[in-house]
Amino acid sequence: MSAYTPPLDDVVFLLEEVIDTARLMALPRYAHVDAALVRAVLGEGARFAADVLGPLNSAADRQGARLVDGNVELSPGFTHAWRLFAEGGWPGLDLPQEAGGQGLPLTVQAAFAEMVQGACLAFGMLQLNGRAAAHLLLEHGHGGLREHAVPRLVAGDWAATICISEPQAGSDVGRIRTRAEPRPDGSYTLSGTKIWISFADHDAAPQILQMVLARTPEAAPGTAGLSLFVVPKYLIEADGRPGARNHTRVARLEHKMGLHGSPTCVLDLDGAVGYRVGGEGAGLKCMFTMMNLMRLEVGIQGVAVAGAATAKALRYARERPQGGPSAQAPIAIIEHADVRRMLCTMRARTEPLRALYLEAALALDLARYGATSEARIEAGLLAEWLLPVCKACASEAGFEVASLAMQVLGGQGYTHEGGVEQYVRDSRVQAIYEGANGIQALDLVTRKLGRDQGRRYAVFSARVRADLQRLGSDPGLGALPGRLHEALGLLESCTAVLQDRLQCARRDAEAGAAHYLQLVGLVACGWTWLRMAAAATADSPLARGKRATARFFADYLLPEAAALERKALAGAGTIDALDGETLATYG
Numbered sequence: 001m002s003a004y005t006p007p008l009d010d011v012v013f014l015l016e017e018v019i020d021t022a023r024l025m026a027l028p029r030y031a032h033v034d035a036a037l038v039r040a041v042l043g044e045g046a047r048f049a050a051d052v053l054g055p056l057n058s059a060a061d062r063q064g065a066r067l068v069d070g071n072v073e074l075s076p077g078f079t080h081a082w083r084l085f086a087e088g089g090w091p092g093l094d095l096p097q098e099a100g101g102q103g104l105p106l107t108v109q110a111a112f113a114e115m116v117q118g119a120c121l122a123f124g125m126l127q128l129n130g131r132a133a134a135h136l137l138l139e140h141g142h143g144g145l146r147e148h149a150v151p152r153l154v155a156g157d158w159a160a161t162i163c164i165s166e167p168q169a170g171s172d173v174g175r176i177r178t179r180a181e182p183r184p185d186g187s188y189t190l191s192g193t194k195i196w197i198s199f200a201d202h203d204a205a206p207q208i209l210q211m212v213l214a215r216t217p218e219a220a221p222g223t224a225g226l227s228l229f230v231v232p233k234y235l236i237e238a239d240g241r242p243g244a245r246n247h248t249r250v251a252r253l254e255h256k257m258g259l260h261g262s263p264t265c266v267l268d269l270d271g272a273v274g275y276r277v278g279g280e281g282a283g284l285k286c287m288f289t290m291m292n293l294m295r296l297e298v299g300i301q302g303v304a305v306a307g308a309a310t311a312k313a314l315r316y317a318r319e320r321p322q323g324g325p326s327a328q329a330p331i332a333i334i335e336h337a338d339v340r341r342m343l344c345t346m347r348a349r350t351e352p353l354r355a356l357y358l359e360a361a362l363a364l365d366l367a368r369y370g371a372t373s374e375a376r377i378e379a380g381l382l383a384e385w386l387l388p389v390c391k392a393c394a395s396e397a398g399f400e401v402a403s404l405a406m407q408v409l410g411g412q413g414y415t416h417e418g419g420v421e422q423y424v425r426d427s428r429v430q431a432i433y434e435g436a437n438g439i440q441a442l443d444l445v446t447r448k449l450g451r452d453q454g455r456r457y458a459v460f461s462a463r464v465r466a467d468l469q470r471l472g473s474d475p476g477l478g479a480l481p482g483r484l485h486e487a488l489g490l491l492e493s494c495t496a497v498l499q500d501r502l503q504c505a506r507r508d509a510e511a512g513a514a515h516y517l518q519l520v521g522l523v524a525c526g527w528t529w530l531r532m533a534a535a536a537t538a539d540s541p542l543a544r545g546k547r548a549t550a551r552f553f554a555d556y557l558l559p560e561a562a563a564l565e566r567k568a569l570a571g572a573g574t575i576d577a578l579d580g581e582t583l584a585t586y587g
């Protein structure tokens with residue numbers, strides 16, 4: 001039960017029939033890309049994920065990364081797999097050809113990322129950091145650092161990390177204390193302790209670049225005083241080769257519920273040499289290049305787990321005989337109505353989020369390379385709106401769908417052999433890291449909705465409305481268009497009330513943020529279901545599955561819109577009924 005089957009057919013269906021990738025490939029930037037190339041790349045990527053990465057997953061769970069004499073040793077097979085990954089050119093899939101990458105759209109990279117993450121989440125964490133850091137350095141780096149680091153990151157010769165968290169600065173990034181003192185040669189000396197740093201040390205690459213947020217002397221308080229530094233494990237010689245060991249040290253690895261193959265490190269910076277990227281005080285802004293890619297990919301992680309768990313549950317349910325008339329042979333549990341309810345729920349939640357992360361990736365591609373400035377601006381607004389929704393909804397779906405898969409497998413699901421309980425443990429952190437989901441909801445409401453007269457919401461809702469108008473009269477879609485129309489209406493009125501509350505009752509708006517985000521996510525999933533079902537015209541199991549699951553979504557999931565709207569508007573009255581001390585007086 002441990003094999004991983006990448007969702008290649010579904011991804012190709014989405015890229016060719018649902019997501020407007022033709023628009024992307026018409027751009028001069030992607031003149032070298034066509035549907036055949038994308039199919040070939042993803043086919044090869046699926047093979048790599050299934051054959052090379054899939055077998056690492058459960059072994060890495062049993063033998064996680066270890067700290068030996070101050071050095072991190074990765075789980076068996078990781079270093080070899082990383083070499084194959086690098087030789088295949090996978091680290092630079094969406095990086096520009098001028099930088100040694102493959103020059104493919106992020107949209108294609110995102111589809112491949114799901115296969116990597118679905119095969120082995122811990123390995124997925126390793127490749128994500130380096131790719132995101134290369135994008136950051138391309139955008140904000142300069143001089144020798146950029147020249148030396150980017151091609152090596154793209155080639156997979158070097159690795160990278162993201163170093164934000166400190167004991168007193170988790171969600172509250174503005175409280176970072178790590179100090180960066182300027183040195184006469186223009187570099188800096190960094191001192192402080194970063195915690196929970198994924199892959200801060202390992203044996204897969206000879207050089208590791210820690211991308212560190214720190215505070216220069218006299219810097220303003222809060223996030224405005226943060227600058228970004230590259231702190232290499234080995235000092236970088238003039239020709240780019242690694243030199244003397246820098247003063248960084250992994251003091252401890254955390255013991256975790258899951259993701260054992262991904263070392264989570266306490267990293268001491270003890271007078272380490274660092275190089276500033278971007279201006280003083282512009283650190284968080286620069287870091288957002290990396291964080292936005294990582295947030296998208298955490299959403300992809302959620303879909304990857306949900307997809308892998310769904311595939312296992314479907315296979316098991318077809319094979320497990322149980323129940324039926326006692327005089328006859330037992331029937332497969334897939335025939336029971338309640339098991340079907342669970343399996344349909346899993347598909348109904350997973351598949352629209354796959355389309356949604358591809359839509360968000362497409363928006364990011366178009367925001368950079370779109371044909372006109374209007375197209376770029378509109379795509380940028382849509383991407384900003386969709387990113388927190390993808391991150392939060394998909395990370396929750398990953399864990400909840402994995403938990404449903406465990407239910408379908410029964411006792412077998414709870415045992416290691418079933419291959420599902422690891423998904424539950426590994427995926428739980430996705431709602432916590434890269435901005436806890438509560439913080440994503442506040443970002444959506446207070447920043448994305450609260451600024452610029454709600455333009456980001458307006459772009460999103462206009463897209464949903466236009467597709468409803470274009471596709472909604474198809475009788476084959478059953479109740480879906482009507483229910484989506486109702487849900488969009490609820491979202492419209494809820495949005496208007498929250499916008500009002502942001503002006504005069506902010507606490508009420510904040511209290512509703514999490515449910516508002518879920519409501520947006522539900523409408524967004526209805527939107528992608530509408531488009532998937534309308535495109536599924538073929539007489540194939542894939543197309544029949546899409547149309548039937550879209551109707552299930554309309555019957556079983558879309559009605560939740562009314563409850564979500566009500567909760568989003570309930571305000572802070574009842575949650576603030578007790579003061580903090582009385583609330584905490586419990587048991």
Ligand SMILES: Cc1cc2nc3c(=O)[nH]c(=O)nc-3n(C[C@H](O)[C@H](O)[C@H](O)COP(=O)(O)OP(=O)(O)OC[C@H]3O[C@@H](n4cnc5c(N)ncnc54)[C@H](O)[C@@H]3O)c2cc1C
Binds near residue numbers: 162195197198437
């Ligand atoms: C396995 C793992 C890997 C990680 N990898 C990295 C890494 O590579 N690099 C890195 O820098 N960090 C990493 N992290 C840290 C991660 O990003 C943080 O855990 C996360 O940002 C949350 O911070 P916190 O744990 O301090 O929680 P807190 O900030 O203490 O939050 C706890 C709870 O309070 C809520 N909360 C906090 N503030 C507010 C507020 N203002 N309003 C409303 N609610 C609020 C949160 O939503 C959350 O539910 C990793 C963590 C883990 C567990």
